[in-house]
Amino acid sequence: MTEPSRNPPVDLALLGGEFYVTGGTLRPDAPSYVERRADRELSESLLRGEFCYVLTSRQMGKSSLMVRTVRRLRQEGVAVAVLDLTAIGQNVTLGQWYDGLISRLGQQLNLEDELQSFSAAHPEWGPLQRWVTGVEQVVLERFSGKVVIFIDEIDIVRSLPFPTDEFFAAIRECYNRRSREPAFSRLAFGLLGVAAPSDLIRDTRMTPFNIGRRIELNDFTEQEAAPLARGLCADDRAASALLARVLYWTGGHPYLTQRLCRALADTVFQPPTASTGPPPLAPPVLPRIGTVDQMADKLFLSRQARDRDDNLIFVRERILRSEGDVAGLLYLYRRIHSGQLVPDDETNPLVSVLRLSGIT
């Protein structure tokens, strides 16, 4: 079972679960980051100046994708700002919210004081105008190259005490102005969140979503997931066999895949306990395919899992506590589950609830 390793040595500190990340954003240099088609698509589209949005269910790796893209864009010399809407909050007035956007934009681009004095110099303007003009006259003025503004956790706008249609309309306006004002061609927006475009803005005449590019963030393919094998064990062939079994269970779902890999790695590199004595010098015993099955069963299918696993709980809550027609939702899912094809109709709210829950 324990063939000598022909692999380059893996940093042992990263083994035993540390290699994998379950929950939260992966650092841009995380060894378990899995590159997907969306990685290239997002950075290339933004470099072309397109309006992009990644609207998908939770734990699909949106934030990690964003962090990687930010790094790549910065390496290309792009000025990048990330405006995380949870940081701005919900118990705010319309004025405070836009000021929050301006302030975060300033922080991220090292223009905090400039933007602040610019806002202060124009008290006669409304908050939205201060935001748009600040971008135009301070940010695009300061940077002669490309500027990308990410807006993360965009679904927060639904919990704000004021309407935000204007905010989206203003993004669209930035794209419309390109023909007249070339500076705007250097500006691109990227939006990320757990929502359907129609949840964010109702008015189809003002929406930017029909002029932008939807970036699909899909589950890991077998090929994409290959780097994950490295954390499982040192033997290449054994590791990819294990990984194939992991993917059999998770279908490549990013969180579930990392979760199962992490649990497997933990069984291999378990710190020695008093009963097992000092750490053996021999390579640890490799998990078998059967271990993957047992582990998957314990993590995702046992009774405890129903109440413990973040992702499973999230899916359940999103479906069962959704505002709409729960029976219709379950009926639709039953059809999909039994193998029938259902049209992916963006205007059907049930389809979008199923998609955003991550279940389909």
Place this chain on the structure above:
Amino acid sequence: MGAGDRIQNPERPRGHPLGLCRVHPQRNARLRNRKRPRGGPAAGRPAAVAARAGELHRPLPEPLASILDPLQYFLWEGEQDNLGLVTELAEALKNLPAGLPEEPDQAASSQRPPTPENGESSASVSPGLSRPPAMEAIGGAVPLNSEYYIARSTDGDFQTAISKRDSIVLIKGARQMGKTSMLARGLQHGRDQGIKAVSTDLQKFNAEHFKSVNRLYLAMAESIADQLELGVEPASIWDERRGPNANFERFLRREILSRLQGPLVWGMDEVDRLFVTPFGSEVFGLLRSWHNERALDPSGPWSNLTIAIAYATEANLFITDINQSPFNVGTRLNLDDFTPVQVAELNRRYHNPIKTQDDLNRFYRLVGGHPYLVRRGLHELATRKVTFEHFEDQAARDEAFYGDHLRRMLVLLVRDAELSEVMRGVVNNQPCPTSESFERLRSAGLVVGHIPQEARPRCRLYTMYLRRHLK
């Protein structure tokens, strides 16, 4: 050790039975009701050095008690203690001019329910020990220098997380599982490594502070600024034109992190108070955004901040949405019960008030490994010198030593009629009917087991008590 059970100075140098402490009037119901002890400190300075000889097991008579009880004093049992007494006296006198450490509010004190039983007991001492261990208050945080602190694996995990500068550490467990004590030790571990550490106990905030998210942030900011002594006045920086999140974020980033230029650990205790506010998710959202910020800019200010969040899972008894978890990010530490080995070790440190292995097993069955119940029980046995049979007999009584704990549990439980009904079933050997009720009872520390069908009361004490009270 006399009234050591109601005074604590968590940072008292180890091994000074003559520790002299500021009296904390709010810490104890009995103290609250009487005047500041005569000769007692007006500004936190000790004014008396005390030793006690003879009749060590009996409470002091008034008016002596009210003067001396708030102080921790040396016990003199016979000639063998002469040398110890003189040494300690000399030590204490030598240290006086420099001043004893001010009681750090953050270290361990929180307003826990008092344990009135303690007030009556003068500690006993095992014969032959020249310097008997000080008896300590049971309930609330275990002092940093305590001989009675049993480190669990989570202590090590927490300290590692602090050394590694994790961004968010969640410490969760039911009430009285030792969260506050572990938090204090983790922060101290950080300080020992030169990491700045502050802590904010949300239990100390009043209703006014929870009126709005803005008030809360301001109170948190003041708590942090105070402890770091940077001379920053949050209220003067707060700009009403900004939103609450923006103000707090800006304060931490510009006034704290950029000034410190080094790592900071911020411990937040009793965070479950936030769960019942309308802005809880907003606060958690802000903290999570800092976590994400680190990934974006690993060399930025937020990489210097570790936030340790301790919260009691009892909240699940009255929060019906079980999934209201503050985070899906960060390092999660779940406090476990003591193992039988740990209980035996604690018994040893109390000088074996439980004499036989058989009694030790019975004790373990009675209270499980519940940290508070174990410690309270051993304290009781050690100070009262009662037989184990007597102890066992008294344990589930309302008026006895576990009374406060048991009543509080009952009060929380009966708020929810449905859950009470489920629990009544469980103490009568029935399973939990739903996984939701099971999960709520389990996280509240009332039942154990892996699945609803296997639910059983956490310990025999609970079975005994609840069988009588849930009829």
